Amino acid sequence: MKSSTVETNKHKEVLLEVNDLKVYFDINRKKVAKAVDGVDFSIHKGETVALVGESGSGKSVTSLSVMRLIQMPPGKIVSGSIKLDDKELLSLPEKSMRRVRGNEIGMIFQEPMTSLDPVFTIGNQIIESLVYHQGLSKKSARKQAIELLNIVGIANSEKVIDGYPHQLSGGMRQRVMIAIALSNNPKLLIADEPTTALDVTVQSQILKLMLKMKDTFNSSILLITHDMGVVAETADRVLVMYGGQIVEEAEVKELFLNPNHPYTMALLKTMPNLDQHVRRLPSIKGNVPPAHMFPEGCRFADRCEFAMERCRLVAPELENISDGHKVRCHLPFMKGGEALGQ
Amino acid sequence: MFYIIRRILLLVITVALVSVITFSVFQILPGDPVRTMLGTEADETQIESLRNELGLNRPLHEQYVDWIRGIFTGDLGNSIRFSMPVSVLLMERLPVTLSVAGMALFIVVLFALPLGIFAAKRQKKFSDVVLSSVTQLGMAIPSFWLGMIIILYIGMNVDFFKINGYIPWSESIKGALSTLILPALTIAIPQIAVKFRYVRTSILDQMQLDYVRTIRSKGLPERIVVYKHILKNALIPILTIFGLITAEVVAGTIIVEQVFALPGIGQLLITSISYRDFPLVQGIVMYITITVVFINFVVDILYSVIDPRIRLR
Numbered sequence A: 001m002k003s004s005t006v007e008t009n010k011h012k013e014v015l016l017e018v019n020d021l022k023v024y025f026d027i028n029r030k031k032v033a034k035a036v037d038g039v040d041f042s043i044h045k046g047e048t049v050a051l052v053g054e055s056g057s058g059k060s061v062t063s064l065s066v067m068r069l070i071q072m073p074p075g076k077i078v079s080g081s082i083k084l085d086d087k088e089l090l091s092l093p094e095k096s097m098r099r100v101r102g103n104e105i106g107m108i109f110q111e112p113m114t115s116l117d118p119v120f121t122i123g124n125q126i127i128e129s130l131v132y133h134q135g136l137s138k139k140s141a142r143k144q145a146i147e148l149l150n151i152v153g154i155a156n157s158e159k160v161i162d163g164y165p166h167q168l169s170g171g172m173r174q175r176v177m178i179a180i181a182l183s184n185n186p187k188l189l190i191a192d193e194p195t196t197a198l199d200v201t202v203q204s205q206i207l208k209l210m211l212k213m214k215d216t217f218n219s220s221i222l223l224i225t226h227d228m229g230v231v232a233e234t235a236d237r238v239l240v241m242y243g244g245q246i247v248e249e250a251e252v253k254e255l256f257l258n259p260n261h262p263y264t265m266a267l268l269k270t271m272p273n274l275d276q277h278v279r280r281l282p283s284i285k286g287n288v289p290p291a292h293m294f295p296e297g298c299r300f301a302d303r304c305e306f307a308m309e310r311c312r313l314v315a316p317e318l319e320n321i322s323d324g325h326k327v328r329c330h331l332p333f334m335k336g337g338e339a340l341g342q
Numbered sequence B: 001m002f003y004i005i006r007r008i009l010l011l012v013i014t015v016a017l018v019s020v021i022t023f024s025v026f027q028i029l030p031g032d033p034v035r036t037m038l039g040t041e042a043d044e045t046q047i048e049s050l051r052n053e054l055g056l057n058r059p060l061h062e063q064y065v066d067w068i069r070g071i072f073t074g075d076l077g078n079s080i081r082f083s084m085p086v087s088v089l090l091m092e093r094l095p096v097t098l099s100v101a102g103m104a105l106f107i108v109v110l111f112a113l114p115l116g117i118f119a120a121k122r123q124k125k126f127s128d129v130v131l132s133s134v135t136q137l138g139m140a141i142p143s144f145w146l147g148m149i150i151i152l153y154i155g156m157n158v159d160f161f162k163i164n165g166y167i168p169w170s171e172s173i174k175g176a177l178s179t180l181i182l183p184a185l186t187i188a189i190p191q192i193a194v195k196f197r198y199v200r201t202s203i204l205d206q207m208q209l210d211y212v213r214t215i216r217s218k219g220l221p222e223r224i225v226v227y228k229h230i231l232k233n234a235l236i237p238i239l240t241i242f243g244l245i246t247a248e249v250v251a252g253t254i255i256v257e258q259v260f261a262l263p264g265i266g267q268l269l270i271t272s273i274s275y276r277d278f279p280l281v282q283g284i285v286m287y288i289t290i291t292v293v294f295i296n297f298v299v300d301i302l303y304s305v306i307d308p309r310i311r312l313r
C-alpha cells in the first residue's frame, strides 16, 4: 500500500490485507474484462467495512477472490496479494485453502432463495460443515446446529433443522445462511448484498442480526451493498468502487460529511434520505464503461461533471488526502491549494 | 403420500386408456384373421363357425370385458396362428426380451453415468473433448448395422459368444450370457452415447447454480461437492431421461432380436402382425405398454424420493 496504516486504526490489528489485486476475465480471444484492476484495502479485527458501487464495478469479484472462488477459466488472478493474518491466500495450496473457506472466512450471498441445496435438509447443510472442519460427531454437530439456528433467531429450530429450504421464507433462509457462515466461528464474514433480495422489514432484521453476530463471535465484516442507507447504519469504514478500482476510502462519518470523489458525491446525492433504504441506487447519468474497454484516463471522466482535459488523458492514483481518507481523483476538493494550483 | 396416491391413480387410468385403444385399434384394422387362418379355399359356413368358436360374433363390449378379465387372470385367449394360449407363448418369449432389455439398460447406466460425471469434471479439457467426439460418432450408428458389425467382428471371433438363438438361464447362466451380451451391447452403445451427453450437461448445469457456490464457500472437498450435492440434484433430470430409455430399449429389442435371431417378444410381434394373429398382437402390445407405463411410475416414485419439493408438496 502507498500510504501508512490509517491513523485511527493504529491500535487495531490488521486481519485482511489486499494489495494490488487484479482479476481479469477472458471474454474471447481478443477481449479481456478487467473486473478488478489494482485494488488495495485492509480490514481490521472487529471492524465492519462496506464496499459500495454500482452494478458491474467489481464488488463480487473482489469478494470471491478473497475466497478464491473465482471460476478459472475464464477468470484469472493476474497479480496481487491477499493476506489473512499474514497468511498469503493466493499461494495457498487448494487443500489448505479449504480450511480457510467456511472456517476462517464465512460467506453469505445475495440470493437466499437459491443459495441452499434444495434436496438436502437444513440440518444436513449445517452439520456437514461442522463435521468436516471441526471433526465433530454427527450427534454433537446436530446439537450445535440447533444451537446455531437458535442464535440466528429461528424459533422452532428443532423442527426447522429437519426441514428443507423450500419450506422457509427468504428471510429465514438468509438466517440459515448466516448460521452456516458462522458455524465455525470465522474471523471474517463476507456478505455480498445479503439483504438486497429481501423485504424492507426483513432487511433491517438481518442487518441487526449480522452486527450482533459480529460482536458475539468477535469477527470482522466485509459488507457489499448498493444501499447507502445500509452503509450509514452498519459500517465503520467505506470503500467506494468504480470500474474495478477503489476510488475513495474513508471512515463512514468522514465519507458522508466530506465526500471527495465526484462519484461518491453522486452516489450520496442519489440517496433520498439517510433513513430510507433504497434497493438499487437511482441512476447517475451515463453508464459504467464495460470492463473490457476502460478509457485511458480516469474511468469516471465520461460521467463526471467536473472532468477536465487532464482527466481524460492521465489516470489518477489513489492518494491520501487526510488521515485514513483516500481519493482517486485529479480534483481533490480537500487537498487545498497545493493540488489545485498545480 | 398424496403424491404417491395421485401417481397410482394416474397409472390405473393410463393402463385403462391404453387397453381401450389397443382393443379398438384391432377392431378397425383391415384384414380378417379368420379368412387368413382358413385360407382362400374356405366357404362361408366354415368361416362363420370359426368366428363363433373364437367369440368374434359377440357384441364388442362383451369381447372387451372378457379380454380385460383375461389380462388380469392371464387368460388372453388362444393364438390363432399357434393354436395355443397367448399367455403360454408370452411366458416363453418374455424372459428373452426382458433379459436383453434389462441387460442393455444396465450397460447404459454402467457407462453413461460415470463417463458423464468424468467428462463434466474435466469440462473442455482434452479427455472431455475426445469423449464427446467419440460419443457423437456412437449416436450416428443405426443399431441394425451396429448389430451386424458386432456379429462380424466380435461374435465370429470370440468363442464365448453365440450369435444365433438363445439358451435359457435355467439351462446355463454362462450360455444365457453368451447369447444375450452382444444383443444388449448393440442396443446399449447408441444409447450410451446419447445418455452420456445428457448426464454431462445435467452435471454442468448444476455446477453453475448458486447453491454449489455456497457449498464451495463452506470449504468442503470436491468429492462432497460433486458426489453428494451435485449428483443428487442432477439425478432429477437424469432420471427423466433414463425413464424414457426404457421405451427406446424395448423398441430396440424388436430390431435386435431379428438381427441375432433371438426368440423374443419382438420377433413374435412381427410375425404375428403379418399373420393377423389379433389375440396375440393385442396381448403383446398390452404387456409392453404396461411394462413401460409401470417403469414410468417407478421413475415418478424415485423423483419423490430424491426431491423433497415433490415429496412434501
Ligand SMILES: Nc1ncnc2c1ncn2[C@@H]1O[C@H](COP(=O)(O)OP(=O)(O)OP(=O)(O)O)[C@@H](O)[C@H]1O
Pocket: A025, A026, A027, A033, A034, A035, A036, A053, A054, A055, A056, A057, A058, A059, A060, A061, A062, A071, A074, A075, A290, A291
Ligand atoms: N464469470 C465472468 N465472466 C466474464 N466476466 C465477468 C465474470 N464475472 C464477472 N465479470 C465481469 O466483471 C465485472 C464486475 O462484476 P461483479 O460481479 O464483481 O460486479 P458487482 O460490482 O458485484 O455488481 P453487482 O452489484 O451487479 O453484483 C463485470 O463487468 C462483469 O462483466
Ligand SMILES: [Mg+2]
Pocket: A059, A060, A061, A192
Ligand atoms: Mg455482485
